[in-house]
Amino acid sequence: MLYKIEEQATVFKKLEPLEFKDFSSFGKLADNLENLIASSILDVLFEEARLMPAFQRKQRPVGADIYALNEIGELLLFSLKRSTDGEDAVNQALRYMQNAGQWSYQKLEEKFIRHSQNETSLVQAHKEAFGLEHELEPEKMNNKQHLLVIGSAADQSLISHVDYWKKNGISIYYLPYRFYELAGENYFEFFALPHDQHKNPRVVKGVIFDTNRRWDENSIWSMIDNSRLEAYGDAKNFVHDIHVDDIVFFSHEWCGLIAAAKVKGEIKVLDSETLYRDVEFLTPTPNRKDNRMLAMPFSQVKLKTGKTFFWARTVKIPYLSKSEALELVEVLNNYLYQT
The missing domain is CATH 3.10.590.10 (ph1033 like domains)
Structure with a gap:
């Protein structure tokens, strides 16, 4: 949340929460939000995250929006939501997660090669990406999946459904965003796991x-x-x-x-x-x-x-x-x- 600091006699006295907006209030298409986040997620929003992009969904309606691998070969699925979608959105994302969990190494590699447009094997690309001494054994790839749902901080229905499945042992996380309109400029606020770590651009x-x-x-x-x-x-x-x-x-x-x-x-x-x-x-x-x-x-x-x-x-x-x-x-x- 973004707060305005009210000052009295040079002393900070009060925090005033600022109004924020949902993406749909800007009259943009869902693809606009997805492209905005997809183009920035692993380089800006997850600045310090060690995640290797595997591939991105190109066409609707099947699949999560972004797929990435972590250092031990687990698959992370990012599902981006534009406005209030509720239970159906979470259930749909869980189906994508279930489907991805059944992919063989060969199928995962095929998707990676098609997206990256080079012939480097997935295990070799993964080894180079993380600076590993040895390639990960193919059978250790995609042994576990994690679902990250990105949606509006105001979407209580979506948040409650994510919380329900998380309490029932599913590796699912909700990453909220907010849009602000301040002095005629648009601002985007996002909270990346685990601690939203970013370098201050002012610091050398x-x-x-x-x-x-x-x-x-x-x-x-x-x-x-x-x-x-x-x-x-x-x-x-x-x-x-x-x-x-x-x-x-x-x-x-x-x-x-x-x-x-x-x-x-x-x-x-x-x-x-x-x-x-x-x-x-x-x-x-x-x-x-x-x-x-x-x-x-x-x-x-x-x-x-x-x-x-x-x-x-x-x-x-x-x-x-x-x-x-x-x-x-x-x-x-x-x-x-x-x-």
Whole structure:
């Protein structure tokens, strides 16, 4: 809930709850809400969540809206609700969950490959995404399912039906949202499990950022030669997750960390497929004339930071604090100078 603070004589005296709206009050179609959430759920709304997107529903009416895997291979189903739907909506979502629970590994992999449009096996993609030492055995995939229903905070009928099934042992959760209209602007409030953790955009952070090598093998040289952080195609909006003064580490697939830099400029458009920010490098940079790319292996990054990163995204999570990032810059400098 969002509250306005009433102040008297420079002292905070009272909290006044602000009116919120249901999505349907904006006169938008259900698909509009689903696309809004689907495009942001694993990168913005669940900023620190280690979830690997498996596939998304493309056509109505069959299936949950988004399917994702966690580190141990359990399947999470996201069911998005626009307005008051009540018992039927929950029962429908439970049928999707029951149906998904019966999928074999082969069927799950088939859906993943069709959605991702590449031939990488599901267990291999899962191993790379979570930085696992070994692939998960296929028979351990989809051994358990979790249902997450996303709906209006005002939908008491929907909430009560979710609570009923949760009390009866079903792994089901309700994630409420609220819409606000303040000073002519629209705002969206959402509560992600488990503790709605997000970095304050005002706080300097360290970010491991993928060079998008699969997009273009030579894109790294555009970044190095022009002192830029670039992102391309469907991944270009990840540049919005980085802010001025953040410290970025260039993660080059199959190599490791190849450089670190401080973000200096606002977002700029290079072309219809590319967004970038200017940076100032804090470490030595690769030289395209060399026969090899100097890089700190990802295993060393994990060892030095004590963190396990989710490698499947352009922006790797978890983020680093400013002090952690500066320590990693020092370690990376030592590694690159001594190699």
